[in-house]
Amino acid sequence: xxxxxxxxxxxxxxxxxxxxxxxxxxxxxxxxxxxxxxxxxxxxxxxxxxxxxxxxxxxxxxxxxxxxxxxxxxxxxxxxxxxxxxxxxxxxxxxxxxxxxxxxxxxxxxxxxxxxxxxxxxxxxxxxxxxxxxxxxxxxxxxxxxxxxxxxxxxxxxxxxxxxxxxxxxxxxxxxxxxxxxxxxxxxxxxxxxxxxxxxxxxxxxxxxx
Numbered sequence: 001x002x003x004x005x006x007x008x009x010x011x012x013x014x015x016x017x018x019x020x021x022x023x024x025x026x027x028x029x030x031x032x033x034x035x036x037x038x039x040x041x042x043x044x045x046x047x048x049x050x051x052x053x054x055x056x057x058x059x060x061x062x063x064x065x066x067x068x069x070x071x072x073x074x075x076x077x078x079x080x081x082x083x084x085x086x087x088x089x090x091x092x093x094x095x096x097x098x099x100x101x102x103x104x105x106x107x108x109x110x111x112x113x114x115x116x117x118x119x120x121x122x123x124x125x126x127x128x129x130x131x132x133x134x135x136x137x138x139x140x141x142x143x144x145x146x147x148x149x150x151x152x153x154x155x156x157x158x159x160x161x162x163x164x165x166x167x168x169x170x171x172x173x174x175x176x177x178x179x180x181x182x183x184x185x186x187x188x189x190x191x192x193x194x195x196x197x198x199x200x201x202x203x204x205x206x207x208x209x210x
Contacts, residue, residue, distance in 0.1 A: 032077035037163035037176040042196040046186035049144065049195075051120070055109035056193070062111070062124065063193055069138035071190050073160045082133060083158060087167045087174055090126050096169065120154035122169035127156055138190055143198070145182035155180075157187055178203045 056063035073079060095116045099108045102116055111128055112121040123142050131137045139159045143166075147153040156167040157177060164177045177184065184198035 033075055033080055034162055034165060034174070034176070037178060039159065039164045040157075040177050040184060040198060040201065042187065042189075043199050044197055045189075046195040046197040049107070049109075051107040051109045052142070052195075055124075059111070062128070063188075065138060065188075065190065065193050067138070067191065069136040071136075071139055071159060073135055073139045073158060075160045075162050079135070082135075083130065083165075083167070084174055086126050086129050086133075088172045090122050090129070091169055091172055094122055094125065094169070119169050123154050123156040123167070126167050141188040141190065143187035144185045145180070146185060148181055152185075153182070155182075159190075 052063070093115065094112050096118060097116045098118055099105055102108075102118070109120045109124065110117065111124045117125075120142065127137065127140045127142070130140060141157045141159065143155050143157040145153050145155060147170075153170075158165045158167060158174075165174050166177050166180050166182075167174055168180070180203055183200055183202045185200060186195045186197050188194075189196045
């Protein structure tokens with residue numbers, strides 16, 4: 001998955017986000033809702049992953065952008081609980097396998113109807129379920145990052161009125177984007193069917209959440 005992004009961290013002109021004074025508990029929630037934080041700022045257009053393009057040809061409705069939908073989700077305790085549950089459920093249900101082992105190819109994106117998949121497949125399933133539950137698809141963007149092993153990784157970015165939060169198959173905790181320790185490469189655009197650059201912005205990880 002995204003092997004071509006290895007080494008990006010060393011090449012990107014990255015800004016490190018510091019998170020002094022924030023504990024793991026504070027990062028997660030206050031009064032049933034996550035603490036508000038600043039959203040990430042997207043830049044210009046970015047090249048779409050080739051496997052995403054292939055997926056969109058097979059499942060165009062999963063990639064379409066409806067600009068009539070809200071760009072952000074107005075978080076309530078009920079909605080936050082729904083998002084957390086969807087993340088945990090998919091992480092528990094899906095068996096992690098590489099695309100090479102699963103399909104015999106380097107990279108293929110699919111909704112994991114057979115119960116197997118890698119990072120982007122978890123993302124697609126979580127978004128599908130949350131959209132079916134009534135959340136705006138436009139506010140839930142597939143996002144490409146560089147992970148702690150300097151490898152390409154896909155996560156689901158949920159854009160809300162309290163900031164942008166990351167659903168990740170590597171953890172059940174849902175963190176603000178700025179507390180994941182990832183370098184942010186690009187995400188699906190909210191304005192059109194395509195991708196937007198995130199500029200290689202790097203983040204640090206809250207020590208108590210490592």
